[in-house]
Amino acid sequence: MSESANQDHFLKRTIEEDIAGGRWGAPGDRSVVRTRFPPEPNGFLHIGHAKSICLNFGLAEQFGGSCNLRFDDTNPVKEDKLFVESIVRDVRWLGFRWPGASESDPMEGVRFASDYFQLMHDCAVDLIKKGLAYVDDQTPEQIREGRGAPGVPGTNSPFRDRPIEESLELFEKMVAGEFPEGSRVLRAKIDMASPNFNMRDPVMYRIVKMAHHRTGDAWRVYPMYDWAHGLEDSVEGITHSICTLEFEDHRPLYDWFIKSINEGRSEPLHHPQQIEFARLNLGYTVMSKRKLKQLVDEKRVEGWDDPRMPTIAGYRRRGYTPESVRSFCRDIGVSRFNSLIDPGRLENACREHLNAVAPRRMAVLKPLKVVIENFPEGETRHIEAVNNPEDASAGVRKVPFTRELYIERDDFMEDPPKKFFRLGPGREVRLRYACLLTCIEAVKDASGEVVELRCTYDPETWGGKNPPDGRKVKGTLHWVSAVHGIKAEVRNYDRLFSIEDPNHTPKGAPETWSFLDAINPDSLEVISGAVLEPALAQDPASSNEPAWPDGIRRVQFERHGYYCIDSASTPERPVWNRTVSLKDSWAKIAQKG
Template sequence: MTSESKPAHFLQNLIREDLTEGRVSQIATRFPPEPNGYLHIGHAKSICLNFGLAQEFGGTCNLRFDDTNPAKEEEEYVDAIKRDVSWLGFEWNGEAKYSSDNFDQLYEWALHLIKQGKAYVCDLSAEEARHYRGTLKEPGKNSPFRDRSVEENLALFEKMRNGEMEEGQCSLRAKIDMAAPNINLRDPIIYRIKKMAHHQTGDKWCIYPSYDFTHGQCDAIEGISHSICTLEFEDHKPLYDWLIEHLPVPSRPRQYEFARLHLNYTVVSKRKLKQLVDGGHVDGWDDPRMPTLSGMRRRGFTPASIRNFCEMIGVTRSDSVVDVGMLEYSIRDDLDKNAPRAMCVLAPLKVTLKNYPEGQEEILAAPGHPVRDDLPARELPFGRTLYIEKEDFREEANKKYKRLVLGKKVRLRNAYVIFAEEVVKDDAGEIVEVICSVDFDSLGKDPADGVKPKGVIHWVSADNNVDCEVRLYDRLFNDAAPDAGGKDFLDYVNPDNLQALKGCKAEIGLGKAEPEQGYQFERNGYFCRDSQYGSTETPVFNRTIGLRDSWAKEQNK
């Protein structure tokens, strides 16, 4: 079913109704990441949704960094987020925006709340504030500082602003209702002291607004019509609306919530992803095993495959777990249709064609893709010595084995039929070379004697190839729910998530492979050239995904 024929999801219907009823005249959405980590596959759903809705309804989508906590934010994350959004194929409206651009206005609005008797400076410690807050079953109780006068609160807030108070000494709280059933309305903190430089504003501020106080007001400043959030923000919506109602904001955004992406065999908590990085379980945020967009990009996932995946899983308000196999299917489907073909031998075994003239080489032609004519044909050097996969030869085999067997024939892909005549072994009895003969009349057709070979195997020239390293990446976790319940997710890291193979031999054209360009290594899977590791002489290729879902096969055993 195409996206055009799919039934509209609830957010499309809500926006269409808002336009029809005249509640809004122009759609404006935003993607508001906190720059405290790299974006992951869960963020991709939000990116595709917010930018996609803006495109569908002829509106705009802002990229805004909700940068209210300088203790955890870095310029590195800002740059990475911009790269990821662009890589996915989306263009934000105008320049990237920052909540910190509005710190002066937010400060003025905090003063407005104080003057209206809707905010106060509270001296309770964090532990004391938690005690006063109450529980889900019991109401909170008022802070002893709740009834300070407007003048006293203004004076204390100015001292906070001027750095005359220490961190944790006090905070500014909204005065709402300590008995509210929704705990988020029990006099939430809207400003706290943090004597730390900010990556955008430097040392200008030593107090910073809370995320809840910042988020909705920045939406209003930017003229956002629809604030699209995940369901965990549903309980924060009453506070979002209370602040919009009690401040002189220039517009009135509407907040709607949808179910976030839960993917099995995956962890997307930023805290836990940071544990993986800091603990050395992976090599960084962009490690190809990570569910970050930068990691998936290095792994060889394509923007189209991720966008298609987000389209496949749909948008609802019901939490559910999506099978990671759907994501793997999406990338496999996209690469099957679009990735150029190539050959690479992962475990080389030498083959000598005894009847092929020494010193002679010919160039054979192979299609760039079995269907797409726009991908150029490849030139394959062919000579007396070749490499095939070790697993593609046996001295003896049953009828089910469709590869090279001593005394049998096999076709070399896009080349000749060869006949295995003898083997050469080392002192340990290991086969190090297979002596074959080549059927010169077999190029492009069945052998002249009418005997059809049992199978087709891939190969590369032994004299004209690219020496490379191939990294076989697998799922990072071997448990479908590695962080469920009381589990320690680190206990479920898959010990076989990476196998690095050195001394692999690739066809000569792969020496010019561009970083992140995907290929189907025929019979071996889908791979891309790594953008970080490997010299020009020894490139590294990462396995993106296998040709088939081997995990599903394992589960069905």
């Protein structure tokens, strides 16, 4: 995938300088670049992770190096095999592969922090022997209080200077499971007066008596992220450990751990370089795992893959393509400054890609019946319709035309205003690909609602020809045969939140306000009576549609937007999800203020 090749940013320049200077190998050797994507398997990936995935894998590819997929599975309390499998699926869906990846076995080549638990233990023992780590018997509350405050030094633990042999013995008893959870921890001995809180004797290990999804009951202590992170990178030969900005203050600790381990070693561990970049903050959404979990748990959405969720699974189910997500990540670039990105940029990336590749189909979402009085009863004519005006190789399809059709209810007005160019009594419109149509009567039910239009067509305009007399017709409507059309449920999805930044309380909001109060009540419209052209009930291969690698069928419903078949759809009950509208309606709302 060469999509990142033309990107220029500070990370790329840093790597180029390292290569030129021979920091990781022979000067000029670009293949030495090693990056990694290290998610914790405690939830589903979201669009913010997609930026990190594209960045790490993209840089490795650009320089001819490699990028590992490694799980930071150091907390068995929150982790699950389900999340491991979903993350692997998401990374593969985005189009990336890691060293050793296999198409037959998705897990092949995937790495885990738990692969290195023994090494982490041995290095911890080494630090204890060097007098650089100790077992602390204080409670979590006492440790927290002892860390001090900004500008106020912390207080040394009363166990900070306990004998090395005693700490060694206690640590092995911790490992053996002889102490209860929360009773002891292993801490690094650094500087309780450091202005950087991360350096105030951070915890390296805590006791957790829970089975691990890979190692089972083999361990009763588990490493903290800061202790594990650098060692994992070191073992894997990572050259550039790329993190988001919140880890900038953790970098001194990352370096301290590796330098301390290497002190006195005849064969020093590899010491990677940690570099930070600004994470993706997307408008009109939340990406906190806690908040996303709350949305799911409280059933504000239908699950982690609800098409309104910012998870990669949600975007996939909504019909976004991997190409459009990668294009968006490339478009927003890389910097060291946090900013709020307009989701319209992601939507536009999706529109641009689907416009080029998605076949066009006609779908009437809110049908109004039309009877063409001068068209023969029982006759079906097939009209050629273009599959994709952006791609001539997509060819054409046959669409059935009958005496009875459906048009959109919104395409008729009984008393239309001057600039309404669609159908009304005595008005003429063009039926796409077919002919000119004139309304002669609106039939109403007992309540006065229009339920049927009686019309006539102009035979001389059949097949989309212009009328011989040269009259101009401005409106063009899509339609579906009432005889051949298929019934479907259509779900029109929109942004889940109605304000740009639901993570912050709006000015003037009550004290009880929460992000849940910003949920958009119109984020989902379910239309149960839509009618689609019959090609959408056929095998996509027989309809000359693209062979989507992820198996998700995507089309443009003409005049409506881009749609995809839902994962819960069945032939008996087809369900289509709106991926994105044809135009950015939110941009107009923003302009109005």
